[in-house]
Amino acid sequence: MLKRIYRLVKVELFKLLRQRIFYIATGLTVLAVAGTILADKYTPTDNPLNGFTVLSKATINGFAIAALFILIFGSLSLSSETTAGVLKMVLIAPYRRSELFFAKAITIKLIALILTALIELIGLALVWYLYGFGDIVDPTFKDYVHLSGAEAFRYTVYTFIIVLLPLVAIGFFGLFLSTLIESAGIAVAIATLFYLFLGYLVVTLFSQPSSFLFNYYLDWYLITLRDISTGVLGEIWRFRVLDEWLGLETAKGQTLDYAGVVKSLLVPVVWATLFSVTGLVVFKRKDVI
Amino acid sequence: MLVLKTENLSRRFGKLPALDNLSLEVAAGDIYGFLGLNGAGKTTTIRLLLGLIRPQSGRILYYDQPLAENRLAIMNYVGGLVDVPTFYSYLSGRDNLYILCRMRGIPNDKITGLLNELLEAVGIIKRADDKVRTYSQGMRQRLGIASALIPAFVPTAVGTTAGKPAFIILDEPTNGLDPKGIIEMRNLIKRLNKERNATFLISTHLLSEAEKLCNKVGILESGKLVVQGSLQEVMKGKESLESAFGGFTGM
């Protein structure tokens, strides 16, 4: 079964690398990151910018674009093949529908991984070269260090890793849409609407349970990135908890919200599971015409 | 020996009974002509046979194994073309077939030769590396036939067909083909039937074509099988399949 899914994933990647939209997605994502960094570099300011501030601005832009494209790739994954009629050709091959579905899901994870890695590596490299990563100091009391460069760097790495969770959950939401909606155009349109404002609407209507989805949900992770860049520790307790789990020294006098950390790691996993299981159930029962 | 047998297969779409108690029998080595007018239910039957849709009642058996429980093993030796063939338009014809070969687990080093042979056989080798987007309707049809024929082209030694000769289902394969193409495909089907023991189920509304190609026919009318048997039995002294068909369907 695993070998068969592996084979299908390779086929998915074979197709992906021959589609223009993949290069558009990676191009725009890279542009967002590099563009932000370069624009900051060549905008005259009185205070020299801290590397972390630039990095967070740039990667937040990158992640926002990547999230949209991951959602689009997800919502296209089955619907585009239904629209084009190729799904029937693919389904004649000796595979379970679940295997095909898992291969699509894994491919979405890989796309998320590729885009995230691009954003992070390009961001880190450019900022390192143009700014360096110094301590985050108070703008008025220059000798007061909010966060040491080493600590800020470590927290950035934490964010860079866990941001994958919401990105994958968003992609799986798209995959779920693509099992329900046969038309690729409509699937992408609905996904984009969710991305733009339906997500907020759901959040407002059902506040708590859904507040982890879509923009707002992704923001939750990105806020921490912003925190790192200012050294103002609004959400940074999460990283201090991770520090403790990893056996590293933590700042004294911090209240550590363990439940909050568990939730922030678990919620996207729960969403991703929910969307993929529902999507699979729908896909397995579908008539393929 | 029966390769395919359906028992009282029925499928409705809403209120419309597209298929009603269909019991087909295709023996090993047959070229079975599945005849019927537009809307008779041929494509619906083929979708059921390939597991793309499910019946409301009845069973489908390949070598006495029910399709519902053994789809994976069965699809290893079954190939199919359903309705209008469709492909990834941003890939070349060769790459489309390559993907299908990979999915069937044929090792990479065997695929190149197999694809050349296949593309040559259906007559599109010269355009094989162009994007499908640029293909004419007839070329797409040939590519569709090629995609269905993959199990018949896999050398037995490769072992992906579970030791069984191929069973190929073609839905109106002559669609969009010019007269030369029709003759080429007919000869190809006959050759694969003879040389590789491939069994065929071919749906068509072209009665003269079925008469030239098939040894067995079944006539479908409004979702019901009105007759099934060898070409001679069904023609029963009539001078052509067309007049026999008229007798059974009141056409």
Ligand SMILES: Nc1ncnc2c1ncn2[C@@H]1O[C@H](COP(=O)(O)OP(=O)(O)O)[C@@H](O)[C@H]1O
């Ligand atoms: N997905 C579907 N939904 C509703 N009706 C359908 C569907 N597929 C086929 N039909 C109907 O079932 C009947 C048989 O169609 P089909 O099997 O395509 O016929 P054929 O291939 O013999 O021309 C037709 O009346 C057709 O309209």
Ligand SMILES: [Mg+2]
């Ligand atoms: Mg038809």
